[in-house]
Amino acid sequence: MNNNDIKILLVDDEPDILEIVGYNLKSEGYKVFTAENGVEALKSAKKNIPHLILLDIMMPEMDGIEACEKIRKIKSLENVIIAFLTARGEDYSQLAGFEVGADDYITKPIKPKVLISKIKSLLRRLKAGSENEEENTKIGDIVIDIDEYVIYKSGKKIELPRKEFELLSLLTSKPGKVFKREVILDTVWGSEVVVGGRTIDVHIRKLREKIGDDYFKTVKGVGYKFVLKGMDK
Known part of the structure; x- marks a missing residue:
């Protein structure tokens, strides 16, 4: 996928931001669409x-x-x-x-x-995903559909936002293994992306609510691991 194939939606109520950021994105070859509020977005x-949406909060x-x-x-935007x-x-x-x-x-500026x-x-994560054809992963009563970005637990379909899906995929890649927080951040969010320290905790809490608390174990001061029934005894 080349830059000129990628569509970016820029949403901000400040005309200067739309003009300046929009110009820089277009200079990279991206197709840029703009909106001034959430309704227009x-x-x-x-x-x-779009493949990517840059979204202001206060509008x-x-x-x-x-x-x-x-x-x-x-549905058509679940992977944006x-x-x-x-x-x-x-x-x-x-x-x-x-x-x-x-x-x-x-954070601006x-x-x-x-x-x-x-x-x-x-x-880069989008491009890697589009080039990566993997088979479904089955672990216990959970099936992870890589292509559709959904999972099935005991046959029941559960749709997850992109980062929750990628976090689950990482943890289930090696059940029982403790993934350090820095490894999770680097793998799921990327070393060039700066996010807060509580980001992982928020996403783990969401996964626990949707899949079950018993699957995710916290190792204090280290990170998280995915476990199946009987594995952690």
């Missing part, structure tokens, strides 16, 4: 099916958190990469973003070259 996303009509939550419920690009850097804002399915959180680097890092 939803319409554009449904129409254009009129519909803020970024609500827009992200709605986007994640749309969503990164918040916002001046709000408080921990609770970041946690709110990850709670509704964001993949990354980028940011130098154009640094932003482009972060975007390339996110898109």
